[in-house]
């Protein structure tokens with residue numbers, strides 16, 4: 337029996353744009369997660385991207401280790417190097433997964449700017465990554481535009497362009513395209529059941545490709561709920577993107593929009609079949625010096641929840657500062 341789907345599916349091709357606005361705002365205020373269909377990604381393109389990710393992880397360990405993840409979140413992180421769940425009860429070692437992060441991306445051409453293995457410099461692979469980056473940038477800004485209409489952001493402050501103004505394509509930003517591999521384990525061990533510890537995402541919005549037969553994402557919304565794999569209603573199209581809202585949106589909206597806790601836990605079938613799990617994630621972050629200040633809107637002013645985060649001196653945090661704080665904690669840097 338197919339898994340029940342707890343999330344709304346929003347179709348960007350729906351001609352009723354008001355319905356998109358309403359559905360998006362409702363999902364953002366309740367589960368903080370939704371599916372976005374009607375995007376521009378073909379199944380073929382995403383299959384190729386997954387193929388590229390698998391080729392990367394097959395490179396010799398020593399080759400991957402030449403590009404260790406740096407302080408701006410670009411490069412390779414090996415097994416156990418990142419620990420997403422920072423709670424006291426969580427295990428002390430990092431998560432059993434490895435990852436490659438493309439960063440310092442200019443979105444006009446989709447190019448990441450960093451040291452990388454030859455595999456990623458092959459012109460076909462390079463083009464694929466650039467195309468995907470550009471499409472992700474556009475689909476996220478389109479969704480954020482609908483959200484800004486729903487939030488009634490004041491015209492004088494940018495109105496429906498509020499997010500685009502903070503995500504100019506060629507300005508330095510914290511966005512990352514990430515390939516993830518959660519390797520199968522030879523023995524069943526409860527310490528490796530949770531593959532990515534419970535956490536919220538740090539950026540504005542995250543978009544994720546989860547692959548068929550490789551489920552595992554769970555969200556915390558009145559208990560843990562599994563996010564199933566679903567197909568697109570458009571033939572030939574990649575599956576709907578799983579989209580969730582990050583800490584920045586929660587800070588900007590005094591907590592009205594939810595940065596929902598989630599984790600990855602291997603389903604029984606993957607454990608039994610000793611299958612690796614792959615996923616591809618895009619973390620959208622604005623320009624580095626963007627302040628995490630309340631969004632200018634009466635809806636936000638009326639909210640009573642926790643608002644923008646401050647530094648120890650009481651100054652507003654920038655997007656970059658918030659990202660640095662999180663990376664320092666999750667990569668055991670302090």
Ligand SMILES: O=C(O)CCC(=O)C(=O)O
Pocket residue numbers: 516532537544546552553598599600615617
């Ligand atoms: O691999 C997944 O399905 C989710 C990963 C995730 O939540 C993250 O890297 O922030």
Ligand SMILES: [Fe+2]
Pocket residue numbers: 535536537542598
């Ligand atoms: Fe996440």
